[in-house]
Amino acid sequence: xxxxxxxxxxxxxxxxxxxxxxxxxxxxxxxxxxxxxxxxxxxxxxxxxxxxxxxxxxxxxxxxxxxxxxxxxxxxxxxxxxxxxxxxxxxxxxxxxxxxxxxxxxxxxxxxxxxxxxxxxxxxxxxxxxxxxxxxxxxxxxxxxxxxxxxxxxxxxxxxxxxxxxxxxxxxxxxxxxxxxxxxxxxxxxxxxxxxx
Amino acid sequence: xxxxxxxxxxxxxxxxxxxxxxxxxxxxxxxxxxxxxxxxxxxxxxxxxxxxxxxxxxxxxxxxxxxxxxxxxxxxxxxxxxxxxxxxxxxxxxxxxxxxxxxxxxxxxxxxxxxxxxxxxxxxxxxxxxxxxxxxxxxxxxxxxxxxxxxxxxxxxxxxxxxxxxxxxxxxxxxxxxxxxxxxxxxxxxxxxxxxx
DNA sequence: GTCACAACATACCGGATGGTCGGTTTTTAT
DNA sequence: ATAAAAACCGACCATCCGGTATGTTGTGAC
Numbered sequence: 001x002x003x004x005x006x007x008x009x010x011x012x013x014x015x016x017x018x019x020x021x022x023x024x025x026x027x028x029x030x031x032x033x034x035x036x037x038x039x040x041x042x043x044x045x046x047x048x049x050x051x052x053x054x055x056x057x058x059x060x061x062x063x064x065x066x067x068x069x070x071x072x073x074x075x076x077x078x079x080x081x082x083x084x085x086x087x088x089x090x091x092x093x094x095x096x097x098x099x100x101x102x103x104x105x106x107x108x109x110x111x112x113x114x115x116x117x118x119x120x121x122x123x124x125x126x127x128x129x130x131x132x133x134x135x136x137x138x139x140x141x142x143x144x145x146x147x148x149x150x151x152x153x154x155x156x157x158x159x160x161x162x163x164x165x166x167x168x169x170x171x172x173x174x175x176x177x178x179x180x181x182x183x184x185x186x187x188x189x190x191x192x193x194x195x196x197x
Numbered sequence: 198x199x200x201x202x203x204x205x206x207x208x209x210x211x212x213x214x215x216x217x218x219x220x221x222x223x224x225x226x227x228x229x230x231x232x233x234x235x236x237x238x239x240x241x242x243x244x245x246x247x248x249x250x251x252x253x254x255x256x257x258x259x260x261x262x263x264x265x266x267x268x269x270x271x272x273x274x275x276x277x278x279x280x281x282x283x284x285x286x287x288x289x290x291x292x293x294x295x296x297x298x299x300x301x302x303x304x305x306x307x308x309x310x311x312x313x314x315x316x317x318x319x320x321x322x323x324x325x326x327x328x329x330x331x332x333x334x335x336x337x338x339x340x341x342x343x344x345x346x347x348x349x350x351x352x353x354x355x356x357x358x359x360x361x362x363x364x365x366x367x368x369x370x371x372x373x374x375x376x377x378x379x380x381x382x383x384x385x386x387x388x389x390x391x392x393x394x
Numbered sequence: 395g396t397c398a399c400a401a402c403a404t405a406c407c408g409g410a411t412g413g414t415c416g417g418t419t420t421t422t423a424t
Numbered sequence: 425a426t427a428a429a430a431a432c433c434g435a436c437c438a439t440c441c442g443g444t445a446t447g448t449t450g451t452g453a454c
Contacts, residue, residue, distance in 0.1 A: 004451080005401070008402090024308075024309040025221070025223075026222075026223030027223070029440085030442065031441080031442095040402060040403050041403080041404080041442090041443085043401070043403075045443070046400085047401090050442080050443080108305060111221070112221040146389050146390055147390065154389060156367075157361050157384060160357040160361045161354055161357060164357045167353070170350055173347045173350055187354060187385075188388060188389055189390040190387075190391065191383075191384065192343050193344065193387060194388060194391070196344065202431070205431080205432090227411075227412065227413080228412095238412090238433080238434075239431085242412095242414080244431090
């Protein structure tokens with residue numbers, strides 16, 4: 001087994017991530033990525049069959065990483081519900097910046113691919129984030145801590161609020177991740193007209 | 198004054214909107230747009246100096262249209278605050294579908310242009326929607342109907358919630374625009390843990 | 395050491411596309 | 425009616441880039 005190969009592949013995946021985050025899919029050239037990875041087009045095409053293939057493999061790689069981190073917290077169902085929600089949001093907010101960017105990227109690009117590939121992307125994203133949020137919220141609906149409503153819709157709304165909280169401006173206004181998470185949970189559960197405890 | 202010119206320009210703007218919504222910026226060719234508008238490349242380049250110029254003019258055209266619609270409701274400050282908020286969200290939800298798509302488009306593409314153009318796009322978008330929402334929310338903060346918090350951040354959060362509500366799945370679950378608007382306002386002001394009146 | 399194959403390098407091809415340019419048609423003013 | 429200018433057309437150019445083909449270098453098994 002050639003071990004150097006693995007290293008090259010990882011370097012290419014990393015370079016691809018950086019480039020695709022920085023520029024539009026069409027504006028990233030194969031040569032850009034290869035150069036960034038200190039490799040050649042030949043090396044790149046030896047490991048990946050096309051530009052799309054590289055994009056997809058890169059996405060899978062990092063989405064899987066995100067998923068495995070979130071899973072740990074999502075599956076824990078001890079303690080007060082509100083706190084459990086808080087912990088989930090917090091661990092998400094504390095993900096390294098590159099992984100947050102990956103999520104922005106998949107949402108941005110999800111419409112530019114056609115259907116075999118598009119579907120695979122959607123599935124990977126869904127299972128990395130929204131499905132897990134939905135599972136948590138379902139528990140809250142069952143226990144009555146959340147008023148009856150569509151669980152999927154609620155999960156989208158929560159994700160949307162967290163996404164807003166990721167903006168640099170938000171972090172500047174709200175401060176540390178702990179404060180951000182608390183603020184998001186407050187708005188989501190109690191609303192903006194309710195006084196904070 | 199050549200009147201046919203105006204008509205041609207509008208047809209091209211419309212074709213551009215359709216194409217840019219349907220496909221990625223890079224995947225839309227000048228010929229696509231010209232063909233769709235029953236015009237030629239020559240005609241297009243007679244009225245617009247480049248692809249970017251066309252994109253920008255198109256955005257300005259439709260964002261201005263949106264802005265003028267929203268302004269009317271935003272500036273009305275009679276009646277109960279909650280109702281005023283409700284009316285604003287409602288009029289937004291009732292915008293024609295093409296205009297909703299324009300907003301998705303600007304958010305999607307805002308990162309693919311470089312800075313003179315990018316900035317102009319951002320400014321156009323800001324004044325079309327977020328600034329007006331912020332103005333409304335500020336009134337609620339002053340009157341105490343919303344608990345003290347950063348107005349800009351609140352406006353982003355409200356916009357994010359409304360955006361979720363625009364998804365086809367949301368409309369299917371929540372029904373008519375009136376019900377959608379009410380649901381969004383409820384979540385925003387009272388939270389998901391509070392029983393609906 | 396040597397053989398086989400994986401890993402990598404690079405010159406090249408073909409197709410697509412943004413933009414140009416000379417010429418033609420249509421519109422408007424007088 | 426006519427002339428001038430705006431509007432329009434479509435062939436052409438230059439460039440860029442994904443992908444391939446062919447050759448070279450490195451690695452590991454024996």
